[in-house]
Amino acid sequence: MPRVVLKSVPPGLPSQLDVDPNPRLGGEAAVYFSTDGKFAVKIYRGMPTQREEALLQIMHLFQSLPPDQETFILRPLALVESIDNRSCVGFVMKRAPESFRELAEFVKNPILAAKQFTKGRNWADYLKVARSIARSVKVLHYRGCTHSDIHYSNFLANLATGDAVMLELDGVVVPGFLPPNVAGMAGFMAPEILVSGERPNERTDRHSLAVLLMHTLLFRNVMQPLIEYSGNVEDSERLAWGEKALFSEHPKDRRHRPRNLGKPLFSQGCLSYRMLPLKVQHLAERAFIKGLCHPDKRPSAHEWENALACAVDELYQCSRCRQYYPYQHWLPEVRRRRCPFCGEPAAQPPPLILHLYEPKGKGGFFEASDRFVVLGHRFKVFGDVLDPARPVPPPSRRKEPVIARVIWDMSEGRWRIVNDSLELISCIGDGAIQRARQGESVVVAPGYQVQFGPESRLALVKE
Ligand SMILES: [Zn+2]
Structure with missing residues (x-):
């Protein structure tokens, strides 16, 4: 069993940890889990010593995290001295409970979501998870930090409780202090990063957050391009997510509009952002229409959290498929108020x-x-x-x-x-x-x- 030795151990943390020999391997690091199930240890490849300085700053920034926020932000607790007597660069953090899974497993596509629905979960659970995600990003932004890599593999979620946990806190960016290590994940990156090489900042985070929240609620990337912009695949991708980035439900430009948009999800349809409460719709419009090229117009994490929290009061249950959805009281025609999942008109x-x-x-x-x-x-x-x-x-x-x-x-x-x-x-x-x-x-x-x-x-x- 490999043994991890920690540096300058704070109170309440053991100085050594036995970890499982099979780590989870990522691009820049390996993550080991302690045998007691309580901690995760991230060890970077090579000896990137400049990382230690950044980690110390991040530990300092988040050391005063209130206990309730520690449950959804897994901050670095101490640096690693060595693993199996081999010097290394890394840190230890708390491990999320076993009940949490990678968010992508629930939201990547409608099939994965439907699988959860058959297990008794429902859309109201997804709404709670979306609220939790917005809350954790808000906490980060309030501390002057940028996550810089917001996407569905960097959050864990527990659908049964509606909780989400933010990962990869070691990559946070603080303007003037901590430079970015990554530009973000394709599909979630703000277009200006691809167009003009903008560095990750709070405004680019706001774009990624909006894409992630919509993915959590609609089970698709609302910025997904549907046409090619160049004969070269790479150029086409770069243009489609960057210079030519276009909201799939742009009111005037239908080039990226899915064919089955607005049809019931359970009949191979595709959920529209217009199924969401008005307050959430308005934020989506600000994020993906006005804010796409004007980053200052993008809604803050706090605005998202607030709107998603209030959305719970607008839910109604379908009499046929028993799914919860926001009742569309803003549509003047009552007959158009239907369950977005099975198409059943709202009960009388x-x-x-x-x-x-x-x-x-x-x-x-x-x-x-x-x-x-x-x-x-x-x-x-x-x-x-x-x-x-x-x-x-x-x-x-x-x-x-x-x-x-x-x-x-x-x-x-x-x-x-x-x-x-x-x-x-x-x-x-x-x-x-x-x-x-x-x-x-x-x-x-x-x-x-x-x-x-x-x-x-x-x-x-x-x-
Ligand atoms: Zn229904």
């Missing part, structure tokens, strides 16, 4: 749609937000949805109090909101005010305003 009656308004100032005024909540029969309204101090839903609502429930009153053919809290719910609509104490309900219809308490967000019934 259509769900209740609430538009959230934020309190503004102390005069009882409210301002429209870009948040919508889709509520079917027996759906719960959670505390965070109504709390103005909480900008986005928590990653899990297991401990979240239930403020109200929505029920379809079959006898009257109307939606009702049942109060499950101690606060009085009041509802204004059609020239009347209804009030509901705990256990009582109010009838709602389009245009009605629902107030769930004196300090809470206001909900306007959209439909």
Whole structure:
């Protein structure tokens, strides 16, 4: 069993580790796993001593990572002195739990995703993973770092929990301090890297992040070229992802548009970004249309995290294939609101749609937000949805109090909101005010305003 000896070991870490003799081999390094299953050790090929200096800086940058962030960013913990008495350059980091797999195994193509669906996973799990990815990139960018190699093999994911773990932190770039080691992976690289030799930076990361998030949600590369740009294969590739880069769903240029776009995925279709909630669609448009040639327009990781977090409130379940998808309340024609996976029209009656308004100032005024909540029969309204101090839903609502429930009153053919809290719910609509104490309900219809308490967000019934 090879033995790894560590340098200047911080508290809580053993000074030596026994590792499995069969490492995972990569282009620039080999990754060994400790026999106790807790650590991974990355050993670079040759003796790139300049790497040690960079690793020390990265360790310094991330040493104050809060414990919750340590679960999704595997930072270098200590440098390696030797492996089997042979000097080497490398570092040790925590190992992600066994339940995590390379993200590519789930998102590389629709067949891999469909395999997960047959195992009981669903699209809502993918949405959570996308949110986790955006969160980890946000943490990196907040610290002034660039990942420089964002793609689906540099993240691990656990679909059952919706968690993602970022890998390859040793390659981070800090402008002026840590230069890039790689330019990125083909298909994920920002076009300016190929066109003008731009060095990886936060803006190029933003492009790669947008491509990765769409890959996680749509199971395809939304920048995939579909035509040749030169008789020479290499030139054609370079042009197609660089100078001629084009969003597959560009509204005016259809050269890269997949033939089966928008057809149900389970009928050999191809998911469109237009299946995503409006807020996420707008970010995709900024990333791939306006921001493609204007990197400053690309959405930040924080904006993605926020929009993906809120998307959970717009999910609806297909009555046929049982898949979850964002209910397309923004489409005026109800008959066009269909499951993007099997094509089934949304079940009748259509769900209740609430538009959230934020309190503004102390005069009882409210301002429209870009948040919508889709509520079917027996759906719960959670505390965070109504709390103005909480900008986005928590990653899990297991401990979240239930403020109200929505029920379809079959006898009257109307939606009702049942109060499950101690606060009085009041509802204004059609020239009347209804009030509901705990256990009582109010009838709602389009245009009605629902107030769930004196300090809470206001909900306007959209439909
Ligand atoms: Zn369906």
